[in-house]
Amino acid sequence: MEEKALRLSAVFLMILTAVSFVLLPKLPALHTWEAEAREERIAEEEFAQSQVTMQNLKIKEQNEAAGAKGELSIRLPEGVTGDQIAVSSDYVTQTIRVEIPQADRTYFDSYPVLGNSDYIDGLSYTRQGETGVIEVTTNKVYELQTEYDTQTFYFNFFDTS
Numbered sequence: 697m698e699e700k701a702l703r704l705s706a707v708f709l710m711i712l713t714a715v716s717f718v719l720l721p722k723l724p725a726l727h728t729w730e731a732e733a734r735e736e737r738i739a740e741e742e743f744a745q746s747q748v749t750m751q752n753l754k755i756k757e758q759n760e761a762a763g764a765k766g767e768l769s770i771r772l773p774e775g776v777t778g779d780q781i782a783v784s785s786d787y788v789t790q791t792i793r794v795e796i797p798q799a800d801r802t803y804f805d806s807y808p809v810l811g812n813s814d815y816i817d818g819l820s821y822t823r824q825g826e827t828g829v830i831e832v833t834t835n836k837v838y839e840l841q842t843e844y845d846t847q848t849f850y851f852n853f854f855d856t857s
Contacts, residue, residue: 767811767812767813767815767851767852767853768809768810768811768813768816768832768850768851769809769810769811769848769849769850769851770794770796770807770809770810770830770848770849770851771807771847771848771849772796772844772846772847772848772849773796773797773798773799773803774798775798776796776797776798776799777844777846778843778844778845778849779844780797781794781795781796781797781842781844781849782794782795783795783840783842785840787837789833790817790833790834790835790836790837791831791832791833791834792831792832792834792840792851793829793830793831793832794829794830794831794832794849795824795827795828795829796827796828796829796830796849797826797827797828798826798827798828799827799828800823800828803828804821804828809830811851813853814835815834815835815836815838815853816832816833816834816835817833817834817835818831818832818833819831819832819833820833832851834853836855836857837856837857838853838854838855838856839853839854839855839856840852840853840854841854
């Protein structure tokens, strides 16, 4: 009986050794795969945290006597110049996208969007990394003219029809 148990132990050890020789070279690849999956999961969580859902902004009425150069105006964050503002228009969705470096949600609490435009159906804000993004939805397609000075970025809407 002892001899039979000894043979079974020897066979078991041989099988375990063979499996070890087959799987051992694959362990670094498994570790790499697990590390990459963990890094991707962390990156997705950080991206999700940096993406704030679109929040509505209000336009603070500005009277004509205030000397406004445009129908809408946005104060530039400290250290940001007007040429750093990216503006794009999507004529299909009637949306104007304004990307402002260093502008977070609290920035617009201190420096609201000023103006008095009847062309706007919606004004919302989100943050992408270090850039604040304002989306202006208009009631129809308008051509947009922008200009800026040292402190303010101005928007004028022109009817294309």
